[in-house]
Amino acid sequence: MDDKQRSLLLESSSRFPPPPGAKLSYGTAGFRADALILQSTVFRVGILAALRSLKTQSVIGLMITASHNKVSDNGIKIADPCGGMLSQDWEPFADELANAPDPQTLLSLIIEFAKKEKISFDGAFSAEILLGRDTRPSGESLLEAAKQGINSIVGAVVHDMGILTTPQLHWMVRARNKGLKATEADYFGQLLSSFRCIMDLIPNERKINEIEDRLIVDGANGVGGEKLEAVKKMLSGLVIEVLNSGKEGGILNEGVGADFVQKEKVVPHGFGSNHEGIRCASLDGDADRLVYFSVPSNSSSKIDLVDGDKILSLFAVFIKEQLSILEGDMKGNNNYKARLGVVQTAYANGASTDYLKHLGLEVVFTPTGVKYLHTRAAQYDIGIYFEANGHGTILFSEHYLSWLEAKNNELSSISQGSELQTAALRLLAVSKLINQAVGDALSGLLLVEAILQHMGWSIHRWSELYQDLPSRQLKVKVVDRTAVVTANAETVVVRPPSLQEAINAEIAKYTRxxxxxxxxxxxxxxxVYAEASTQEEVDNLANSVAELVDQFLGGGSFP
Known part of the structure; x- marks a missing residue:
């Protein structure tokens, strides 16, 4: 690093002193905090993104968002070259940068890290960053801080992509690094053409009646509602009505959005008895989560929730059907049995896991967090993951997509329009419609709608795939959370000793x-998470386990 670069870093960082007393940590969602204290952090993540670009010699993304958090919050996270999250190896350095107390310490950290990672500042490669933000009022000023951070690395190039959903930004980064066009128009074009392809391949006898084509969507008063308004103008075959698009003056995520709907299981603002029986969906604030619901008759506020577990199940049923068609023809040399895997966390409702296993699917578990789910799903030819909160996607391996393309070409030359070729075309369309970089409420919504049309299912038929077990979540305040160590995808307590045995004894008292x-x-x-066959039993189980946590760790409290 030459003197010019050192001087630029010292001078620019002096304009963004860290807030006194604040200590931030980079997690699954990047850095998040009250927007008023984030200027310094966002500036420094701009530097981090430029360094990541130099290291990988790829385009990197920066997204300014706080997803389902309240409107006064904001945050920033990095999209890696594949469109996924920042490599976990860099998270400790992100924390060090954010919390460096002064410019000289910051510079020393950068020099030391660049040396360790063999990052060159010789100008042979210029850092390139795609920058996006959601609709939060604080986004504009934080965007400027991010730009200044990026520009403090000599030669770095910033592309301001404007107001985007988080998944759009991730998609754009992935596309750019694959050598593809990556504008918002390209994103919409790929989604809509893939949706139309699946719809055109629906057998006539499965098409459901016209009234079922109507979908009411809660846009969370955020960027997703705004983008869905643009999508619906280009869409045919589906009538979408967007409520809480942000134009009506509602507050982002307040009484609206996928997080609110999934946790509270009540109708979002703007929905009521006039929506009884109609298929409804809800996006979260930055449109990376999606849940569905219906409003039952004679209910003023309660909903029938169709969460991420059931979205996963719908996708799994459809993909398994297409694979069964393809694998039913094992003649010739160009045949391949795809490995399909479903990835869940321990928070997935046990009824969903039982249903998926009953279908004969391979189901595996990871610790909580998209970074774990995504990594595990990528180990399959087709890997599906979803959390109950509505965040998830489908991953197709490059090897399997290459085989699928070749199989489609082979079938088109010998049996064009056959059931086999149609199955191949459907899977190829799914791989383009779903956002393989990250969970995406817009692409997920279009895929759900296409599959429901294909299956000929109403939301009520979909909801009846299985009956969720009653569940309960609690949290217990403790002096030191690190006293608890878990294993087996967070389902077994390793420390403190004997706590797991005590939990097992409580579990044994209840059916399921x-x-x-x-x-x-x-x-x-x-x-604390608990399930049992009745709500009364699960409440008792959850409270008993919470009491055990308090006994073993001490100094706690819980509801």
Whole structure:
């Protein structure tokens, strides 16, 4: 690093002193905090993104968003070259940068890290960053801080992509690094053409009646509602009505959005008895989560929730059907049995896991967090992951997509329009419609709608795939959450000794009982999850396990 680069870093960082007393940590969602204290952090993540670009010699993304958080919050996260999240190896350095107390310390950290990672500043490669933000009022000023951070690395290039959903930014980064065009128009074009392809391949006898084509969507008063308004103008075959698009003056994520709907299981603002029986969906604030619901008759606020577990199940049923068609023809040399895997966390409802296993699917578990789910799903030819909160996607391996393309070409020359070729075309269309970089509420919504049309299912038929087991979540305040150590995808307590045995004894008292505990990633609480055959039983089980946590760790409290 030459003197010019050192001087530029010292001078620019002096304009963004860290807020006194604040200590931030880079997690699954990047850095998040009250927007008023984020200027310094966002500036420094701009530097981090430029360094990441130099290291990988790829385009990197920066997204300014706080997803389902309240409107006064904001945050920033990095999209790696594949469109996924920042490599976990770089998270500790991100924390060090964000919390460096002064410009000289910051510079020393950068020099030391660049040396360790063999990052060159010789100008042979210029850092390139795609920058996006959601609709939060604080986004504009934070965007400027990010630009200044990026520009403090000599030669770095910033592309301001404007107001985007988080998944759009991730998609654009992935596309750019694959040598493809990556504008918003390209994103919409790929989604809509893939949706139309699947719709055109629906057997006539499965097409459901016209009234079912109507979908009401809660846009969370965020960027997703705004983008969905643009999509619906280009869409045919589906009538979408967007409520809470942000134009009506509603507040982002307040009484609206996928996080609110999934946790509270009540109708979002703007929905009511006039929507009884109609298929409804809800996006979160930055449109990376999606849940569905219907409003039952004679209910003023309660909903029938169709969460991420059931979205996963719908996708799995459809993909398994297409694979069964393809694998039914094992003649010739160009045949391949795809490995399909479903990835869940321990928070997935046990009824969903039982249903998926009953279908004959391979189901595996990871610790909580998209970074774990995504990595595990990528180990399959086709890997599907979803959390109950509505965040998830489908991953196709490059090897399998290459085989699928070749198989489609082979079939088109010998049996064009056959059932086999149609199955291949459907899978190829799914791989283009779904956002393989990250969970995407817009692409997920279009895929759900196409599959429901294909299956000939109403939301009520879909919801009846299985009956969720009653569940309960609690949290117990503790002095030190690190006292709890877990294993087996967070389902078994390793430390403190004997705590797991005590939990097992409680579980054994209840029909279909299941419970686990895990330390929070951000606060000194232990989270308790429980399931059982009735709500009364699950409430008792959850409270008993919470009491055990308090007994073993001491100094706690819980509801």
């Amino acid at each position: 009982g299941r419970s686990f505990i895990r330390p929070s990633g951000t606060e000194d609480v232990i989270r």
